[in-house]
Amino acid sequence: MTDREALQSFMDDISCLDQITAWANKVNIFDVLRISRAEIRHSNMLAWLMDPHENHDLGDRVLRGILQRTAQNPPQDYSGFVIRREWNNIDLLAISDTEKYILCIENKTYSGEHDNQLVRYRKLVQATWPEYRRELIYLSRKGRESSDPENWKSMAYTDILKAIEAARVTAQPEVDADMLIRHYTEVIRRFEGEDSGIRAQCETIWQKHRKALELISDINKEDPEADPKTEEDRICKEIYEKHQKELL
Numbered sequence: 001m002t003d004r005e006a007l008q009s010f011m012d013d014i015s016c017l018d019q020i021t022a023w024a025n026k027v028n029i030f031d032v033l034r035i036s037r038a039e040i041r042h043s044n045m046l047a048w049l050m051d052p053h054e055n056h057d058l059g060d061r062v063l064r065g066i067l068q069r070t071a072q073n074p075p076q077d078y079s080g081f082v083i084r085r086e087w088n089n090i091d092l093l094a095i096s097d098t099e100k101y102i103l104c105i106e107n108k109t110y111s112g113e114h115d116n117q118l119v120r121y122r123k124l125v126q127a128t129w130p131e132y133r134r135e136l137i138y139l140s141r142k143g144r145e146s147s148d149p150e151n152w153k154s155m156a157y158t159d160i161l162k163a164i165e166a167a168r169v170t171a172q173p174e175v176d177a178d179m180l181i182r183h184y185t186e187v188i189r190r191f192e193g194e195d196s197g198i199r200a201q202c203e204t205i206w207q208k209h210r211k212a213l214e215l216i217s218d219i220n221k222e223d224p225e226a227d228p229k230t231e232e233d234r235i236c237k238e239i240y241e242k243h244q245k246e247l248l
Contacts, residue, residue, distance in 0.1 A: 003232045004231070004235075007235045009209065009212065010212035010239070011239065013208070014243075019198065020205075020246045021243075026186075028186055029183050030183055031187075037109070039107060039111060043085065044085065046092060046107070047083045047085050047092055049062045050066070051082075052081055056173055057171050057173035061166070062164055063103075066103075066163050069155075070153050070155060073133070075096060076099070077096075080097060080098035081095065081096045082094070088121075090104060090106065090121050090124075090125075091105055091106050091107040092106075093125075100129075101132055101133045101134075101135075102129050102134050102135070104134065104136045105137045106118060106136075106137070106138050106146075107139045108138070113147055116147075118138065118148045118151075135153070136152045137152065140157070141156065143158075156191075158191075160188065161185055161188045164184070164185055215236055216240050216247065217247075220236065220237065220240050
């Protein structure tokens, strides 16, 4: 198939982008701020959701939901929990002095472990709160096993998603908080490809029109402002200008 034929085939099938267009036009505040893949921002969001005293209207439901999914003997009273961020580089700590309980979460959305950190964090928590019951969670997008599985339980973001959605349904937060929580759950769904079939649709389009998509990508990478030198270049630029949001 020639370049022209590949491009013409893609243009004849341009309606294949309709589902992606509908998805791309959805506003998500995490995408607008370009923080949907930022590990620190995920930890900040989780700290807010887990804090029983924050203004999300969820109370202790998210923290309770997380511990009920992982702990064999979770605490009964969550009112005394305090959330800490980056205490001695530990991503998330939920501490209750009244319950003498501590939840430690190491969050790895896109990065991996380094410098024997899980062992160091465990020893630090044990030394600081020797009499407290402890729950250590290694959180990742798909629940990969930690380097210290005997002490750190693996948890996937799908478990976090379930806890948040259950809390949202029962609490029915006010409009602004609900919008932020809903946008965040949409971001989490992408970790598992649960984005209304968008991932599968993109893969189908790529397999069917790979040559045309590579041509469009290449011509716009070289110099998006340059005048087209060939008819194929003109077609590539025209398609890109009309469907830039979907093709990105």
